Each structure stands twice: as structure tokens, then as C-alpha cells.
Amino acid sequence: MSLPNILLGLIKEPKSGYDIKQTFEQVLHYFWNSDLAQIYPALKKLEQDGLATIQMAEPDKGPAKKLYKRTPKGTRQLRAWLQQGPQLNTERLHYLTQVFFLDEIPPAERIKFFTSLHQYFKQQLSELIEVEKNWRSQDSRYPDKLPDKDQATQFTLRLGLAKIKAIIDWCESCLQTLRNKHQQAN
Amino acid sequence: MSLPNILLGLIKEPKSGYDIKQTFEQVLHYFWNSDLAQIYPALKKLEQDGLATIQMAEPDKGPAKKLYKRTPKGTRQLRAWLQQGPQLNTERLHYLTQVFFLDEIPPAERIKFFTSLHQYFKQQLSELIEVEKNWRSQDSRYPDKLPDKDQATQFTLRLGLAKIKAIIDWCESCLQTLRNKHQQAN
DNA sequence: GGCCCCATGTAATGGGTTACATGATTGC
DNA sequence: GCAATCATGTAACCCATTACATGGGGCC
Incomplete structure (x- = not known):
């Protein structure tokens, strides 16, 4: 809908x-x-x-x-x-369902998986940072005095940045956990 | 697929x-x-x-x-x-598309919208915290010495917690911005 | 008797992706 | 001449949701 x-x-x-x-x-x-x-x-x-x-x-x-x-x-x-309020449908995070079954492949492959995730979101983050930088330099009203339409857009940008940062931290912490275990096994 | x-x-x-x-x-x-x-x-x-x-x-x-x-x-x-690596489909965040057009409704309604979002994710967070608490108390290996299958599950839980926390912070910061503006208008 | 839980399925509809089809203009 | 971009659409297919259909068992 x-x-x-x-x-x-x-x-x-x-x-x-x-x-x-x-x-x-x-x-x-x-x-x-x-x-x-x-x-x-x-x-x-x-x-x-x-x-x-x-x-x-x-x-x-x-x-x-x-x-x-x-x-x-x-x-x-x-x-x-x-x-009518926020539409809160359950998101379908394909990559998270993969993480859920990641024990089905060997440890080295698990590390590869998370490295790939990490790279992808790093890329996304740098794109968003670029968007924000340009906006800031082109509009002196950024970030606190924007007109309503731009403020709404900025809200979506802010969530994008915060969420991607959280995902990157998570990737790094999972990689750390996986590497510790992998080394102990050797 | x-x-x-x-x-x-x-x-x-x-x-x-x-x-x-x-x-x-x-x-x-x-x-x-x-x-x-x-x-x-x-x-x-x-x-x-x-x-x-x-x-x-x-x-x-x-x-x-x-x-x-x-x-x-x-x-x-x-x-x-x-x-074959992480499946990175573009997520469809219905509620974020609504935020993108939020300037179409009056300021008081915008605050209502974010308050409702905030409540929903607070609820989600408390559920996840409960899940983690129970797990921690029932398995002494939590969080660092879990068997592989449980570790994979724990990875998904960790992302859930981190992401929901980021969303809640975002809701609060948007609400702050909206309230400041709303008061200035009166 | 009525309601909820267990257990399996089909049919209709709606939403989304991929492939196909057409044709003009711009740049190399 | 050829590829890319602009511009509009249809058809087939896949994925997801809602509604419908059936039947046994337990509980109040």
C-alpha cells in the first residue's frame, strides 16, 4: 500500500x-x-x-x-x-537470516562473509557522509534551521547514518569474536 | 529466493x-x-x-x-x-518513506508520529533485553564461549539490540528538534 | 455449546522483478 | 555506425498476504 x-x-x-x-x-x-x-x-x-x-x-x-x-x-x-501513524511491517533482512545459519559453513568462510558485509556498509556510509557534507556546505541553514520539507529529508538521512554506523560496529565486533575463536582452534 | x-x-x-x-x-x-x-x-x-x-x-x-x-x-x-556471500536487497522501510513526507501534516501531528514510533521501538527493545537476560542467566557460556550454532543466533540478537537502540536515539533527537521548532512558533 | 490450540492445506489477490518491445536524440 | 540516455509501456513470473476450508482435542 x-x-x-x-x-x-x-x-x-x-x-x-x-x-x-x-x-x-x-x-x-x-x-x-x-x-x-x-x-x-x-x-x-x-x-x-x-x-x-x-x-x-x-x-x-x-x-x-x-x-x-x-x-x-x-x-x-x-x-x-x-x-494513520507509522506503518511498521516486519522487515525482511535477507543477510541476517544468512547470519543465523552461518555455523553451517567453516570459520574461514564466516569471516569472509562478515568482511564482505563490512565493506558494503563502509561504502554506504561514505556515500551518506558525502551527501551530508555537500548539503552542509551548500545550505547555511543546515542542520537546525532548515525549512520543513528539507527537515523531513534530513531526518531520513540522520537515521541512515546512525543505523549504518551501528551495523559497521556490529560487523567489527562479530569479526573480532570470530577471529579469536579461529585462532584458538589453530 | x-x-x-x-x-x-x-x-x-x-x-x-x-x-x-x-x-x-x-x-x-x-x-x-x-x-x-x-x-x-x-x-x-x-x-x-x-x-x-x-x-x-x-x-x-x-x-x-x-x-x-x-x-x-x-x-x-x-x-x-x-x-555466495551476503544478499543485500534494498530494504523497504515504509515508516521512513512516511518520515520523508512528514512536512505534509501539521507540526503537532509530526510529534505524534514520532512519539508512536518511539513507543513501538522502546517495546521492541525491552523484549530483546529480556531475551538476552534470560539467555545470560541460563547458559554460563554466554556471551563468549557459546557453541557455533548459538553464536550465530547471538550475532543476530546483537545487531537487533544495536539497531533498535540507534533508532530510539534517532526518534528522541527528532522529537527534540520538532519540539524546539513547535515552541518557537507559539 | 463455544472458544482456543493443533495441524494441513487451497484460492484469490496484491506487490515486485525480469524480460521484452519501441523509438528518438546525443556523443564518440 | 554504435552505444548511452531519454522516455513509455506490456507480459510473465515470483513472492507475500488474506481469506477460505477442514477436522480433532482440550478447557470452561
């Missing part, structure tokens, strides 16, 4: 399906992603339900675009979603 | 679909859940693919049970899944 509401959130200003996909990849991809094959039909349905209107645009370069914009009814629907 | 492998992991010792559902709810539910309607067909398929065998059990009380146990081929498949 989230995708239609996310789309409504994004089309406060007119946007095409392609534009929306860009936004997913550049901004939201740490906690959400959707493919074009899912976005196009979902936008069509919003229009059919009277939650969005279409406006054609013929840019100087490139093919024609369908720009979707939310209607007042769409805005009401978006607010209702937010006002 | 994870569910079949998770089931293989769980049926090292013979288990019924119903038993597995219990395990999900009691142990794995912080990072995975599956319904019986998904488990039964998935187990059937494992048997058809030669990854598990069925053995009937007629307990003294209650109806007959189908006990599934993994075959050597099943074990190989499980190990292959673990050895």
Missing part, C-alpha cells in the same frame, strides 16, 4: 515516471526502490482514481513526457496515510 | 510446517516472517526437488504431523546460498 502514497508525495510538483525513477535512485534508494515497470502502471491508476492529473510536455530535446501532478483529493489521501 | 534456504536451515532436525511457524514467531520475527500459507507449499517443493524428505509422526495428542528433514543435497544447497 505504500507505493501509491510515495508517488503522491513526489508529485506535489509535476513529474514524469522517468523523473520519479531518478528521484528513487538519487534520494530514496537507501530505504525504498521501485522499477519503472511498477511506476508507470501505478501512476496510471492514480489518474484513473482521480488522485492525479496528467499534463503533456514536449521538451526541446528528447521525447514527450507525461507529467503527473496530485489533485486536492490526492493530497487528502496522502495526509490520511501519514496521519 | 531466501525462504526455501531459510526452511532448509531450519530442518536440520525434522520439523513440521507448524513447528517452523512457531520458530519464526519466537525467534526470527525481528528480521523475517512467513505465513503458514507460504510455508506449506514451499516445504512441498523442497521435497519434490529432492532437498528434503518427509517422515510422518503420530503424536499421542493432536493430529498427525509431516516432519521434513533436509537431505545431503539440501545441505549442499544451503551452503551454496551462504557461500
Whole structure:
């Protein structure tokens, strides 16, 4: 039930399906992603339900675009979603289920597994740190005096940073535990 | 692709679909859940693919049970899944997408939203702390000298605790920011 | 008698991914 | 000429949720 509401959130200003996909990849991809094959039909349905209107645009370069914009009814629907409180679905952490069965492979492989996890999240962290650095240098209001929309975005960034840091610490502590045991065995 | 492998992991010792559902709810539910309607067909398929065998059990009380146990081929498949490295799918955090659009509702409602989040994760944390406390008091080997299987389980518990603590801190810092702004406006 | 727990399943629906199909423009 | 990017879509498939269906046993 989230995708239609996310789309409504994004089309406060007119946007095409392609534009929306860009936004997913550049901004939201740490906690959400959707493919074009899912976005196009979902936008069509919003229009059919009277939650969005279409406006054609013929840019100087490139093919024609369908720009979707939310209607007042769409805005009401978006607010209702937010006002009904946080949607707390059980997350599916594939890699954690793997950790749960990690005793099924030899100790050296377990270390490899955690090293790989560690690398991945280190990379994610450095990306987020970069995002924050740029934002800070480009907007003097960062972090305490941002306008509401930016503040909401910043909240998501703050959680991303905190969670990834926690995961990295966890990787390191697990690696330490695994290495201690591995050496004792030799 | 994870569910079949998770089931293989769980049926090292013979288990019924119903038993597995219990395990999900009691142990794995912080990072995975599956319904019986998904488990039964998935187990059937494992048997058809030669990854598990069925053995009937007629307990003294209650109806007959189908006990599934993994075959050597099943074990190989499980190990292959673990050895191919961590499966890092983009998580879908519904509540974070809501935070991203939180400026669409009035400040008082935003505070309500975060308060509700805060409560939920406080509850989750106290459950996990309880789990850890019981484990510590019932096994003198906790936390450093656990056998491999328990160590793997403990790794997942450690991440759960660390992540939930990070989320709670984040909730509190966002609430602080929101309250400051809210008061200035009055 | 009614409710909850044990135990197994199917059917319908919804959400998400991958593959396929089309066509214009930009840059090398 | 070829690859990449812009732009829109459909079809097939897989995964997950909800609803439906059945039946025995224990407890109040």
C-alpha cells in the first residue's frame, strides 16, 4: 500500500515516471526502490482514481513526457496515510537470516562473509557522509534551521547514518569474536 | 529466493510446517516472517526437488504431523546460498518513506508520529533485553564461549539490540528538534 | 455449546522483478 | 555506425498476504 502514497508525495510538483525513477535512485534508494515497470502502471491508476492529473510536455530535446501532478483529493489521501501513524511491517533482512545459519559453513568462510558485509556498509556510509557534507556546505541553514520539507529529508538521512554506523560496529565486533575463536582452534 | 534456504536451515532436525511457524514467531520475527500459507507449499517443493524428505509422526495428542528433514543435497544447497556471500536487497522501510513526507501534516501531528514510533521501538527493545537476560542467566557460556550454532543466533540478537537502540536515539533527537521548532512558533 | 490450540492445506489477490518491445536524440 | 540516455509501456513470473476450508482435542 505504500507505493501509491510515495508517488503522491513526489508529485506535489509535476513529474514524469522517468523523473520519479531518478528521484528513487538519487534520494530514496537507501530505504525504498521501485522499477519503472511498477511506476508507470501505478501512476496510471492514480489518474484513473482521480488522485492525479496528467499534463503533456514536449521538451526541446528528447521525447514527450507525461507529467503527473496530485489533485486536492490526492493530497487528502496522502495526509490520511501519514496521519494513520507509522506503518511498521516486519522487515525482511535477507543477510541476517544468512547470519543465523552461518555455523553451517567453516570459520574461514564466516569471516569472509562478515568482511564482505563490512565493506558494503563502509561504502554506504561514505556515500551518506558525502551527501551530508555537500548539503552542509551548500545550505547555511543546515542542520537546525532548515525549512520543513528539507527537515523531513534530513531526518531520513540522520537515521541512515546512525543505523549504518551501528551495523559497521556490529560487523567489527562479530569479526573480532570470530577471529579469536579461529585462532584458538589453530 | 531466501525462504526455501531459510526452511532448509531450519530442518536440520525434522520439523513440521507448524513447528517452523512457531520458530519464526519466537525467534526470527525481528528480521523475517512467513505465513503458514507460504510455508506449506514451499516445504512441498523442497521435497519434490529432492532437498528434503518427509517422515510422518503420530503424536499421542493432536493430529498427525509431516516432519521434513533436509537431505545431503539440501545441505549442499544451503551452503551454496551462504557461500555466495551476503544478499543485500534494498530494504523497504515504509515508516521512513512516511518520515520523508512528514512536512505534509501539521507540526503537532509530526510529534505524534514520532512519539508512536518511539513507543513501538522502546517495546521492541525491552523484549530483546529480556531475551538476552534470560539467555545470560541460563547458559554460563554466554556471551563468549557459546557453541557455533548459538553464536550465530547471538550475532543476530546483537545487531537487533544495536539497531533498535540507534533508532530510539534517532526518534528522541527528532522529537527534540520538532519540539524546539513547535515552541518557537507559539 | 463455544472458544482456543493443533495441524494441513487451497484460492484469490496484491506487490515486485525480469524480460521484452519501441523509438528518438546525443556523443564518440 | 554504435552505444548511452531519454522516455513509455506490456507480459510473465515470483513472492507475500488474506481469506477460505477442514477436522480433532482440550478447557470452561
